[in-house]
Amino acid sequence: MATANGFGTFTQAEYGQRLAGVKTRMQKAGFDLIVCQDPANMCWLTGYDGWSFYVPQCVLVHLEEDRPIWFGRAQDAKSARLTTGLPETNIVPFSERLVQQPVEHPYDELAQLIRSRGWGKARIGVEMDAHYYTARCHAQLVEGLPDAHFANNHDLVNWARLVKSEAELVLIREAGAICTHAMNRAIEKMRPGVPQNHVIAEIYHAQSMGVPGAGGDYAAICPLMPVGEGTSTPHLTWSDAPLPDSGLTILEIAGVRRRYHAALTRTVHFGKPPQA
Structure with missing residues (x-):
């Protein structure tokens, strides 16, 4: 049932089924963690629906986490609260000062978040063909997680979305x-x-x-x-x-x-x- 804002299109049970299917694919592909920056994948996994893809943002899925983690611009965190139903601990904003910053980058704080969760040596799948996962996003993430193992996840979530409920x-x-x-x-x-x-x-x-x-x-x-x-x-x-x-x-x-x-x-x- 949708709310007055039009959100809440799907039940939490359906989101749970989607997450379980993605985790099965992650296990088969050998990933502990995936970083999803494709806006459609972010929405499908969590319900997130904000016109904010022009800045770095993503959804993290870890095999041992019950819910995805939304990571994005501080001023868009309210959008995540309104549209996703994620717990507050799973909505992680990055600092506004990092927007279009020539030296630092939002994914510096994403790397810090991943390290703080104990995932610094994880096998991480990234969306190398996602339009908004830029070369700089990838470079900053690799630099910030030198002990992690990165690989293209080959549209893992996109393939999970193929069969519709x-x-x-x-x-x-x-x-x-x-x-x-x-x-x-x-x-x-x-x-x-x-x-x-x-x-x-x-x-x-x-x-x-x-x-x-x-x-x-x-x-x-x-x-x-x-x-x-x-x-x-x-x-x-x-x-x-x-x-x-x-x-x-x-x-x-x-x-x-x-x-x-x-x-x-x-x-x-x-x-x-x-x-x-």
Whole structure:
């Protein structure tokens, strides 16, 4: 049951099952500890939901710990308290003075935290392909834990997320309904001469409003809408130019419900279609 803030989407029992599955994978991979900086993995493991991934942050999972540990910026610790249900001892903020500090780094304090827990010689799996686990994050962590053994965990948590629970499937189906609604609204808006950004505004409105009983969230991808010759390449967005009297447009969008996405792509032709 969600709270008034929209948090608490899943039960603690479900989070416990997720953690147990991740620990089984850790044992098989030979890790004592994993450092998860992928925002989706952090959310899946704990429920953490804050727009804070632009600074170093992570969730730690240790084989001998009953609950994960959230580590992040001091001003975001309240977000962890609101969204995760973790005990206060498992919410560990780093000093604000370390944000964009050219000499010191937040992961200096993360290394200190790991040492203080007696894990300085642990076998640590890190997310080498996570977008926000930067080269500097890794370098500072390795420097601060010279006796630890580091290895890429090869998307260990991402693979654990692959098979969805029944509660997750409910949200994905709701996201699909939101996506269908947004796509239909967009196609209704698309007429020759209509500015492209007006179509996009319709999409954003529909995505956010959602459908009865299921409000929408922001998407991890903006709407893609290549027009004309732009349809020969996949990842163009939009402009304020009018839609053409003749030619193709491609729409690729997503519907989102509590961070769960369902995507859809459609091709729209203006004017008389060419002969096959």
